[in-house]
């Protein structure tokens with residue numbers, strides 16, 4: 001067969017990204033996810049949406065992923 005063998009290293013690289021930072025508390029790999037927050041402007045009393053990148057691991061994933 002001409003199929004390329006999938007190695008364990010390939011899987012790890014895909015799953016964790018280039019950094020593979022690990023949380024010291026829960027030992028889970030920290031993921032950077034983009035979240036959109038609603039933020040109220042005091043000046044003109046309107047809402048704006050602000051994008052932020054949050055680091056998510058098992059300690060706080062429930063807050064972001066439900």
Ligand SMILES: [Zn+2]
Pocket residue numbers: 023024025026027028057058059060
């Ligand atoms: Zn953690």
